[in-house]
Amino acid sequence: MNEKKVAIIGGGNLGTALVEGILHTQTMAAENVYITRRRTHLLDHLKEKKVNVLSSNVEAVEACDIVILAIKPYQVIDILAEVKGALNPDKIVVSFVAGVNIAELQKAAGADIPVFRAMPNTAIALGESMTCIAFDKRWSDKQDLVESLFKGLGSTAIINEELMAAATVLGSCGIAYALRFMRAATQGGIEIGFSAEMAQFITAQTMKGASELILRSGHHPEREIDKVTTPMGITISGLNEMEHQGFSSSLIQGLVASYKKIEKKK
Numbered sequence: 001m002n003e004k005k006v007a008i009i010g011g012g013n014l015g016t017a018l019v020e021g022i023l024h025t026q027t028m029a030a031e032n033v034y035i036t037r038r039r040t041h042l043l044d045h046l047k048e049k050k051v052n053v054l055s056s057n058v059e060a061v062e063a064c065d066i067v068i069l070a071i072k073p074y075q076v077i078d079i080l081a082e083v084k085g086a087l088n089p090d091k092i093v094v095s096f097v098a099g100v101n102i103a104e105l106q107k108a109a110g111a112d113i114p115v116f117r118a119m120p121n122t123a124i125a126l127g128e129s130m131t132c133i134a135f136d137k138r139w140s141d142k143q144d145l146v147e148s149l150f151k152g153l154g155s156t157a158i159i160n161e162e163l164m165a166a167a168t169v170l171g172s173c174g175i176a177y178a179l180r181f182m183r184a185a186t187q188g189g190i191e192i193g194f195s196a197e198m199a200q201f202i203t204a205q206t207m208k209g210a211s212e213l214i215l216r217s218g219h220h221p222e223r224e225i226d227k228v229t230t231p232m233g234i235t236i237s238g239l240n241e242m243e244h245q246g247f248s249s250s251l252i253q254g255l256v257a258s259y260k261k262i263e264k265k266k
């Protein structure tokens, strides 16, 4: 990625998280990063770090090798039309946009423009994203370059485009689901005696530890749960009560509701 320049079109939640991640991990020099939005004053903090902040999408595309689309789904086709004249086959378009497929993006960008989809999550700001990537095999020669950007910002998986909606739900929306668990556990922690700060700290570090146990071992979660559930003990009483109240079921139904929402938008 050393000599490459990246334009992020849409400096909102995800666009700025990407830039913060690039700076945090030093994946690229700030001078090689361009980011656009209409209200550029909201990106002054990035400008101070030497990131190029622009209101012109065309200028950003002209300056860069990789163009990342981080605008809202309803804007993406119009914005591709706006920058089409600045695109050429040596540039790569990478769309973060949920629910807009490669065929639609390719049509708007032009048939000769390499188009990828990437679905990261907001933990990209810390270099801890899970980023799923999909592309047409016509653009296989660009895979390494696109993947190298996101490998510096967390973990990556190459998936078939048909699974992109599922990746959006599990990986991208997943941050919000996990944090809602964190909030609920914290609220429970307050009720049983901790201050809000301490309850949140204990919950967050425990969630981090639980994730690491699975990521490092590859074990099924239940194998690690079995090590915690002393027979006739405290954990199993709580877990069973959570299940009686529909814990796993509500999570699965929530995931499916998000998935149906993407499918409905198509």
Ligand SMILES: NC(=O)C1=CN([C@@H]2O[C@H](COP(=O)(O)OP(=O)(O)OC[C@H]3O[C@@H](n4cnc5c(N)ncnc54)[C@H](OP(=O)(O)O)[C@@H]3O)[C@@H](O)[C@H]2O)C=CC1
Pocket (backbone or CB within 6 Å): 009, 010, 011, 012, 013, 014, 015, 036, 037, 038, 039, 040, 057, 069, 070, 071, 072, 073, 075, 079, 096, 097, 098, 099, 119, 120, 121, 122, 172, 173
């Ligand atoms: N948030 C997330 O966790 C994830 C989001 N996504 C996808 O990423 C995309 C962006 O989401 P998110 O960051 O949450 O949305 P935001 O609304 O936070 O960001 C979109 C940004 O685009 C800017 N914008 C609007 N119009 C233009 C324009 N014409 N030119 C340049 N910039 C413009 C807006 O700023 P201004 O009004 O100042 O122009 C705004 O800050 C969506 O398509 C979403 O599906 C995918 C995975 C995860």
Ligand SMILES: O=C(O)[C@@H]1CCC=N1
Pocket (backbone or CB within 6 Å): 098, 168, 172, 173
């Ligand atoms: O909620 C949304 O529509 C976007 C896509 C994935 C995360 N946020």
